[in-house]
Amino acid sequence: xxxxxxxxxxxxxxxxxxxxxxxxxxxxxxxxxxxxxxxxxxxxxxxxxxxxxxxxxxxxxxxxxxxxxxxxxxxxxxxxxxxxxxxxxxxxxxxxxxxxxxxxxxxxxxxxxxxxxxxxxxxxxxxxxxxxxxxxxxxxxxxxxxxxxxxxxxxxxxxxxxxxxxxxxxxxxxxxxxxxxxxxxxxxxxxxxxxxxxxxxxx
Amino acid sequence: xxxxxxxxxxxxxxxxxxxxxxxxxxxxxxxxxxxxxxxxxxxxxxxxxxxxxxxxxxxxxxxxxxxxxxxxxxxxxxxxxxxxxxxxxxxxxxxxxxxxxxxxxxxxxxxxxxxxxxxxxxxxxxxxxxxxxxxxxxxxxxxxxxxxxxxxxxxxxxxxxxxxxxxxxxxxxxxxxxxxxxxxxxxxxxxxxxxxxxxxxxx
Numbered sequence: 144x145x146x147x148x149x150x151x152x153x154x155x156x157x158x159x160x161x162x163x164x165x166x167x168x169x170x171x172x173x174x175x176x177x178x179x180x181x182x183x184x185x186x187x188x189x190x191x192x193x194x195x196x197x198x199x200x201x202x203x204x205x206x207x208x209x210x211x212x213x214x215x216x217x218x219x220x221x222x223x224x225x226x227x228x229x230x231x232x233x234x235x236x237x238x239x240x241x242x243x244x245x246x247x248x249x250x251x252x253x254x255x256x257x258x259x260x261x262x263x264x265x266x267x268x269x270x271x272x273x274x275x276x277x278x279x280x281x282x283x284x285x286x287x288x289x290x291x292x293x294x295x296x297x298x299x300x301x302x303x304x305x306x307x308x309x310x311x312x313x314x315x316x317x318x319x320x321x322x323x324x325x326x327x328x329x330x331x332x333x334x335x336x337x338x339x340x341x342x343x344x345x346x
Numbered sequence: 347x348x349x350x351x352x353x354x355x356x357x358x359x360x361x362x363x364x365x366x367x368x369x370x371x372x373x374x375x376x377x378x379x380x381x382x383x384x385x386x387x388x389x390x391x392x393x394x395x396x397x398x399x400x401x402x403x404x405x406x407x408x409x410x411x412x413x414x415x416x417x418x419x420x421x422x423x424x425x426x427x428x429x430x431x432x433x434x435x436x437x438x439x440x441x442x443x444x445x446x447x448x449x450x451x452x453x454x455x456x457x458x459x460x461x462x463x464x465x466x467x468x469x470x471x472x473x474x475x476x477x478x479x480x481x482x483x484x485x486x487x488x489x490x491x492x493x494x495x496x497x498x499x500x501x502x503x504x505x506x507x508x509x510x511x512x513x514x515x516x517x518x519x520x521x522x523x524x525x526x527x528x529x530x531x532x533x534x535x536x537x538x539x540x541x542x543x544x545x546x547x548x549x
Contacts, residue, residue, distance in 0.1 A: 192445075206437055
């Protein structure tokens with residue numbers, strides 16, 4: 144397997160952490176967004192909408208979208224289980240993975256895109272929207288801190304793909320000064336320490 | 347099963363169309379966003395972040411997030427299959443369902459939230475961002491029109507959850523004047539006619 148990725152982007156990191164948890168070996172090709180390598184005609188043959196990550200199989204088949212890639216890997220490498228062991232756990236993990244993505248990762252990405260110098264001159268920025276998203280994330284962190292007071296991990300009492308998404312979102316948040324605070328988010332802070340100590344977090 | 351929904355919102359419709367395809371019977375409770383019924387303390391007990399849809403099971407368990415709900419129903423009612431019959435088809439359908447959600451439904455929802463009178467005075471609107479999203483959707487429709495020239499449905503050669511997401515997104519787009527055009531999007535236009543003729547489209 145060959146993973147096209149950018150070491151600094153959060154969605155490729157979701158896949159790298161997932162593959163590390165699975166203990167799956169793979170090769171990588173760096174496609175640096177900072178150098179517009181994702182927009183070359185060559186890369187657009189892999190992904191016409193120029194997004195990362197992309198997984199290429201040995202037979203040349205190509206798969207886009209981080210969660211499509213992770214689910215595909217889960218099928219061929221079922222252990223350790225990351226998407227749930229029965230119907231209800233799978234539903235819970237999907238729900239929390241989507242909360243982590245839609246309520247944290249996407250809003251944080253919008254703060255980044257619409258305020259950060261990195262994107263100046265590359266895209267049309269709307270800083271007013273970024274402020275709305277920044278407030279949104281602050282509210283969601285308060286809510287999630289309460290949730291993490293009732294269980295050890297995002298999707299239940301064990302580590303799952305929902306933790307990977309939330310960890311990648313919050314680590315990426317630092318680039319726009321969105322940070323967990325030990326005093327105001329004690330449960331999330333403890334959860335973040337717990338997931339960050341796993342060897343996969345370095346992937 | 348009891349579905350909390352708003353008849354006019356796109357995410358609850360994804361679940362209703364899915365349940366119609368499955369032929370599953372269920373009860374409904376309307377939670378009208380226009381009347382702020384999603385923000386009452388009573389509804390927040392079902393969903394603390396005040397989003398629709400929510401599914402409540404006979405035993406009182408509650409599930410949020412349209413795709414978590416659909417996946418859960420797929421487990422108990424496997425036919426007709428909507429998420430893929432083997433690992434590669436499941437990966438393809440997940441990829442296209444995510445494209446339909448992330449590249450169409452979410453951007454269209456942002457155009458709606460950030461420009462429509464419905465939200466005036468309810469949320470902080472950022473019309474500048476809506477314009478960026480409107481351009482984004484136009485580009486993605488052009489791309490998807492090419493894709494639908496090569497197959498009959500979003501995720502392959504048969505109807506799947508990816509078609510439900512794309513149909514609900516594009517039907518919702520009309521409220522902000524995002525429309526398919528027979529001349530510029532001939533393949534998407536034909537696909538839309540095909541999926542809209544299914545009885546489930548009325549759900």
